[in-house]
Amino acid sequence: MQGPDPTPFPIDHLAGRGAPDTPALVLKDRTLTFADLEREIAALAGALKAAVPEPGARVASWAAKGWLTCLLPLAAPRAGLVHVPINPLLKRAQVAHILADSGASLLVGTASRLKTLETGDVPAGCVILEEGGDWGAHDPLGPSRGDPDALAAILYTSGSTGRPKGVMLSHANMALGAASVAHYLGMAADDVTLGVLPLAFDYGQNQLFSTWYGGGCVVPLDYLFARDVTKACARHGVTTLAGVPPLWWQLVEAEWPADATRAMRRLTNSGGALTVGLVDRLRACFPDAKLFPMYGLTEAFRSTFLDPELVGSHPTSMGRAIAFAEIMVVHEDGSECAPGEEGELVHAGPLVAQGYWQDAARTAERFRPAPTSSIYGGTAVWSGDRVVRDEEGLLHFVGRRDAMIKSAGNRISPQEVEDAALATGLAVEAVALGVRDEKLGQAVELVVRGNSANDTALKKALAAALPNFMQPRTIHWLESLPTNPNGKIDRTALARELGA
Template identity: 70%
Template sequence: MSHLFTPAAFPLDHLAERAGAAGRGSAPALHLREGTLNHNQLRQRVAMLAGWLAHKVPGKGARVASWAAKGELTCLLPLAAARAGLVHVPINPLLKRAQAAHILADSGATLLIGTPARLATLEPGDLTAPCAVIGEDEALLQATSAGRTLGPSAGDPADLAAILYTSGSTGRPKGVMLSHANLWLGAMSVAHYLGSAEDDVTLAVLPLSFDYGQNQLLSTWYAGGSVAPLDFLFPKDVVKACARHRVTTLAAVPPLWVQLTETDWPAEARASLRRLTNSGGALTLELVRRLRGMFPDARLFPMYGLTEAFRSTYLDPSLVDAHPTSMGTAIPFAEILVVDETGDIVADGEEGELVHCGPLVAQGYWQDAARTAERFKPAPAASRYGGMAVFSGDRVRRDADGLLYFAGRRDAMIKSAGNRISPQEIEETVLASGLAAEAVALGVPDARLGQAVHLVVRGDPAGGEALAQRLRRDLPNFMQPQMIHWREAMPLNPNGKIDRTALQAQLNKEHGA
């Protein structure tokens, strides 16, 4: 498949029809605690949930948010909301109420479906717009008992289907607008280059609020395979699930791979694995060696992506041993350019900015024209796709064989355990506590996390425990600083601003990075 050939896209909910149309309606589609749904049952459940949603939330384009762990509801909503003409807004279940409240207010969600425990944490004022709230079990019960069904939609593939919230280097999370075509072609692209098949079983361990996590569902169903969603507490839970479901495809981020390689894998857990996929951070040479040694019969797919363009590159498994640090080349339907400050293509071996062009590029940031204009710009003149492109901010190099290599980021975003973390969001939470006069959040290289969050504050160290408690209350676990460093004064640059570069160098030196 040519990377510059773009087939027709369809409304996203048509994924629920593909396996049945191919005569595989009775094959497994979704493995749940309560039992397994086949593709015919998946199609029927999507139709019922879509019918209930269309009645509950009339109005094309209205936003429906979900804030729940993995289960039937969270797996079906991407397709059911799309069929009902609505826009799905999945909220990471790891987020605390303050972050969830921001997403609800920013998206203007008119319905929130979640687990009762999470819904109970919401406080007066968190729902700033008219927004109905319902528990996930009650929603499924109502959808089942209502008896309303909707058949496949006939919407425009260019219509908005989902808003995925992602952190940047500044400010609160912003909503990336994804169309039906973005998600359909993303599913098709990944299913193609992974070589996914009808008998594949994907273990969905990543949050479904991430583009990478949601694609676990969509690409597997596109290929006619089945998905086993898993919320795990310990790495051994992943191993047990691989054995129980005879998993063929396992996707993870580097910190989870580290934990999994430190866990005992009995033969029955490894036997069915065909492919391992990685994104959310680069694999180290040591980690590649360990994965190849533990799973010699599984193909390893290192991948690179950004929510604004879904996935950009992958490294063919046949090249992993010879080029373990490469990002690879463009995935199908993506055009990847490396440009200089003027937008011209750089020479082989020179560093430039990675620019993603083509039909996987999102529609911008929800109700944020300013930040959209900073990242989404007309494609460079050399692009064969043209249109709008995503300027990633990532610095890369291309070798003479066309393989790409990561060089660094232009912004201060922290990437820890596969999560994109805004330093400003942490800093604002610290300052709002009144326990520090100044605050800087930085990412320090860490063998297990990729980067660990470190917090440098100016204030009275006597308030250290109170500050830690406040952060535990207001920020999700993955944003918690590994260490808090108290300073009597902050280093300043010539412009009188806090010298973040100097602080970064100090912390790197102190921690041997």
């Protein structure tokens, strides 16, 4: 199969990818065709330029999924501005940090959210507009002709390791990411994507971009319960569903009538590894859909995917590099690891972001010169993730370097402990953490979701599967595991609760 076009382009050109009279966006009250999408993005871009005339100024949005949050990612860059999407689940203190850090000149949000802001939360000179307010009449702006390497968006991480930091993305980063994902997923004009992930999340934003690149339609959905997702899939004939593991567990435990799965062609996963048990459940729920396990990081958007044909034989693999990504596994000195050797995953190529907004120190830590073996060269993202490439060239996640548990002189991968717990079938989800211990340095604590009546059986199974130094000191049984605003398991919250 011929690869996607490697030519970068301004991100707002996605509005012109589909046939003019075909649906592009299904909102609660109306459906926009691609012609409508282009016309309304042009109008919004003109209004934004009139409100914020300074090129490169930051425009923040804080609202649920809808017209504003779906169009701003294209309209703001078209106006020469930088979009700063804020997850609608964040609270005022986190929002205040993002507004101050980005130096936002404009904040557009839902009235109920804006009312929670207090004096000092909004930077001086930042204009506040309510979603749905009157923008006034302004000249529309046609497709931009700017530099694809210009800054187009700042996406703030969830802040799981401290205050959120802003990742700077260019037009080219996002446009080529859309082209790459649309290519390997095989997105087409008759596809319908249900947008359940937050649009302030790079994976969630790509729900829009990759679908529109392929000329398809997006149905954004803010859901409360799994049944909201199943109903929407049936109502709209959804063909594509993206999720993270905690969401998938909610969905596979729900009832899926035939009309909700009949049109489904593909499921895509990122934000955490799939387990063998979850893969089996997804295949049972969606027998005709292809399953695409993927690995990514906001600093380089997406790095790898596993061919659905290999999911059965390699269910826990991260797969291979996507188009426009060069993935290396290297030693501490930057030399390439041999197959079977553990090393750090390093990502080079045009999907690599431009660094962290106004944070030279943290940028220098993560964005460094590519290893000498790199084909692309230039700046690479040194992920901090430990992986192994097998003899077939498939990548396998070991754990994060900064998450490794150090107990009695041993380096323990949380992933290995978690995998062992899940392999027993006695736990549905599992998180292993290192908790401070006076004698050991750190002790292994295991948090699981499942039936606490299985406690003795799980301890026995782990005793048989893991060496003594990897045995959990305590197993904590919860009815549900906390998640962060992007839907991923919140390890930081669990660590805080356990005193790690």
